[in-house]
Amino acid sequence: MAREATGVLEAPPQPMGRRVLRVLRGMRRAPILPIFFLGIVVFAGITAPWISPHDPTRGNLADRNLPGFWTGDRTSPKLVVEEVEFGEGFRQVSLEEARELYPGAELGQEVEVLTRRAGFPTYVLGTDHLGRDLLSRTIYGARISLIMAAVTLGVGGVIGIALGLIAGWYGRLVDEIIMRLVDIELSLPLILVALVLVVSLGQSLTIIVAVLAIWIWPRFARMVRGEVLTLKTTDYVSLARVAGASPLRIMFVHLFPGTINTLIVVATLQVGIVILVEASLSFLGAGVPPPDPAWGSMVADGRDRLADAWWIATIPGLAVLLTVMSLNLFGDWLRDKLDPRLRQME
Amino acid sequence: MQRFLVRRFIIVIITLFAVSVIIFIMARAGGDPRSMLLDDYATEEQWDDLGKALGIDRPYYQQYAIFIADVFRGDFGQSIKERRPVINVISERVWATLQLGLAAFVFSVVIGIPLGVLSSVRRGGMLDMTGKVVALIGQSAPSFWLGIMFIFWFAVKLGWVPPSGRQEWNSIILPMVTLGWVFIAANLRLMRSAMLDVLDSEYVKLARAKGVPNRVIIWKHAFRNALIPPLTFAGVNLGSLITGSLTTELVFAWPGLGQLAVQALWSFDYPVLQGVVIVFTLMYVASAFLVDILYAYIDPRVRYA
Numbered sequence: 001m002a003r004e005a006t007g008v009l010e011a012p013p014q015p016m017g018r019r020v021l022r023v024l025r026g027m028r029r030a031p032i033l034p035i036f037f038l039g040i041v042v043f044a045g046i047t048a049p050w051i052s053p054h055d056p057t058r059g060n061l062a063d064r065n066l067p068g069f070w071t072g073d074r075t076s077p078k079l080v081v082e083e084v085e086f087g088e089g090f091r092q093v094s095l096e097e098a099r100e101l102y103p104g105a106e107l108g109q110e111v112e113v114l115t116r117r118a119g120f121p122t123y124v125l126g127t128d129h130l131g132r133d134l135l136s137r138t139i140y141g142a143r144i145s146l147i148m149a150a151v152t153l154g155v156g157g158v159i160g161i162a163l164g165l166i167a168g169w170y171g172r173l174v175d176e177i178i179m180r181l182v183d184i185e186l187s188l189p190l191i192l193v194a195l196v197l198v199v200s201l202g203q204s205l206t207i208i209v210a211v212l213a214i215w216i217w218p219r220f221a222r223m224v225r226g227e228v229l230t231l232k233t234t235d236y237v238s239l240a241r242v243a244g245a246s247p248l249r250i251m252f253v254h255l256f257p258g259t260i261n262t263l264i265v266v267a268t269l270q271v272g273i274v275i276l277v278e279a280s281l282s283f284l285g286a287g288v289p290p291p292d293p294a295w296g297s298m299v300a301d302g303r304d305r306l307a308d309a310w311w312i313a314t315i316p317g318l319a320v321l322l323t324v325m326s327l328n329l330f331g332d333w334l335r336d337k338l339d340p341r342l343r344q345m346e
Numbered sequence: 347m348q349r350f351l352v353r354r355f356i357i358v359i360i361t362l363f364a365v366s367v368i369i370f371i372m373a374r375a376g377g378d379p380r381s382m383l384l385d386d387y388a389t390e391e392q393w394d395d396l397g398k399a400l401g402i403d404r405p406y407y408q409q410y411a412i413f414i415a416d417v418f419r420g421d422f423g424q425s426i427k428e429r430r431p432v433i434n435v436i437s438e439r440v441w442a443t444l445q446l447g448l449a450a451f452v453f454s455v456v457i458g459i460p461l462g463v464l465s466s467v468r469r470g471g472m473l474d475m476t477g478k479v480v481a482l483i484g485q486s487a488p489s490f491w492l493g494i495m496f497i498f499w500f501a502v503k504l505g506w507v508p509p510s511g512r513q514e515w516n517s518i519i520l521p522m523v524t525l526g527w528v529f530i531a532a533n534l535r536l537m538r539s540a541m542l543d544v545l546d547s548e549y550v551k552l553a554r555a556k557g558v559p560n561r562v563i564i565w566k567h568a569f570r571n572a573l574i575p576p577l578t579f580a581g582v583n584l585g586s587l588i589t590g591s592l593t594t595e596l597v598f599a600w601p602g603l604g605q606l607a608v609q610a611l612w613s614f615d616y617p618v619l620q621g622v623v624i625v626f627t628l629m630y631v632a633s634a635f636l637v638d639i640l641y642a643y644i645d646p647r648v649r650y651a
Contacts, residue, residue, distance in 0.1 A: 276488055
């Protein structure tokens with residue numbers, strides 16, 4: 001029965017139940033709600049054209065400022081008069097109109113008249129000032145935010161990682177130059193630079209992506225460089241060098257994988273910042289050009305209409321708040337899990 | 347110390363240079379200003395004369411030198427919309443922005459630092475939870491949206507404060523809270539983690555063992571040493587408070603530079619925008635540099651690094 005001594009110890013196959021338990025234990029204290037919410041946002045962003053109930057850019061002017069599921073039809077008492085005086089429409093109703101609703105209506109009587117139709121069930125979250133469906137716009141807004149975040153993270157991340165690897169690996173003058181560039185970049189007031197670019201070149205997605213990429217690459221570069229400086233002193237890297245691996249190979253095969261944990265954490269937290277900055281730029285009218293429904297510009301649309309349609313500004317703002325909040329909670333959890341050292345650096 | 351400061355100073359200079367070059371290039375990228383100033387019936391001669399008067403016929407590096415010389419003299423050109431010197435438009439509004447920025451800064455320190463200390467002392471307690479929520483909202487909420495919600499609830503619904511403007515003494519409260527909240531979050535988190543680190547250190551344990559009262563340990567031994575990270579951040583903070591006022595000033599119709607910049611953006615008033623960007627950059631860089639000096643003064647590790 002004794003196993004032959006082959007020099008290799010085989011772990012006994014784990015029963016399925018225990019393996020599931022282990023995965024679950026890894027997820028212990030995972031922020032379930034934020035992960036769930038992020039799942040919804042990503043799903044909505046990807047499937048926006050198929051799941052949105054209406055066209056996000058085309059509205060029906062007859063359906064302006066309709067509330068969503070939270071209110072039903074709203075009625076108010078109005079005085080029945082012969083002819084509605086100019087500007088008194090909100091408390092008077094003509095006899096003719098009243099008779100249509102209540103056949104027995106008389107002059108001088110007060111009748112309940114529909115003042116605002118409910119948007120529900122046609123418009124779950126109501127409509128904006130141009131009669132566009134807010135739910136569809138919010139869903140498409142998720143798509144825009146995700147695309148912006150992905151593209152800027154891709155561009156800025158690749159630049160930042162590459163420069164961070166180079167700075168960390170080569171050190172000396174190269175490091176000095178790249179890190180001073182990082183310092184300069186971090187001390188530029190980039191939102192203002194974005195405004196200057198928009199005024200002289202016009203509003204476009206390219207500008208926003210470029211500005212956001214410039215915004216985030218130094219953060220990646222700094223982080224990766226720090227990691228590389230410690231990884232550089234490990235034995236396996238020295239051995240790779242002795243074995244004659246080229247710098248490029250060492251950087252990408254031996255150093256880069258060691259930075260991935262940190263990168264995931266930084267990227268998660270940076271996505272939140274990118275979404276916030278993009279929303280601010282869109283709010284200022286320097287972001288995603290209209291009529292594309294960016295969350296920031298949707299808030300701007302509703303800013304002056306709070307008194308009669310609070311939902312126009314509130315809903316997209318809530319979308320930003322919840323998304324960024326989820327990203328922060330998820331990122332904090334990832335950080336504690338993947339890279340506890342980073343906690344001190346925030 | 348000197349090497350450190352010289353290095354920071356060089357970065358300040360390069361930053362200013364970079365911003366000025368961007369502004370200069372973008373001003374030219376907007377097209378030939380002559381096509382705006384002259385009508386279609388202008389002769390070739392008028393065109394050339396105006397070019398000479400504006401200095402556009404010279405090579406670019408000379409144009410840049412002229413631009414910089416003008417900036418040093420405080421001449422940012424004429425506002426297209428208001429038809430008067432940009433420097434006048436800006437100087438009328440600087441004070442409002444500084445007032446709001448400083449108020450928000452003080453507010454964020456006064457709320458954020460003590461809350462950070464208290465939540466580190468009573469970890470997991472009610473205050474700690476409150477602090478976490480406050481910090482999370484500050485980090486995650488778009489400040490322009492927060493401002494709009496504040497206006498809706500505290501000005502429109504409850505009528506406690508004026509919704510916008512700068513006429514009454516209490517009109518500053520809402521913009522101050524809006525702008526300051528982000529930095530409450532930053533101060534709180536930094537203070538809390540720094541305090542936790544210090545409270546875990548050997549000298550605090552020694553003080554405990556000696557029987558020093560808890561209050562003295564917290565405020566004398568730990569607090570002073572934990573102040574360094576939030577202080578470092580304060581410089582960057584002060585700068586971004588000033589520039590971060592763009593959306594806040596817009597939302598609350600606060601008549602400062604941020605609002606001016608956004609209005610210039612909407613009316614394509616390039617000279618004004620350019621002036622605001624220069625002034626903002628100067629403030630931003632100067633405050634960061636001042637804090638670097640302060641930082642090197644307070645923390646000897648920086649001085650001798």
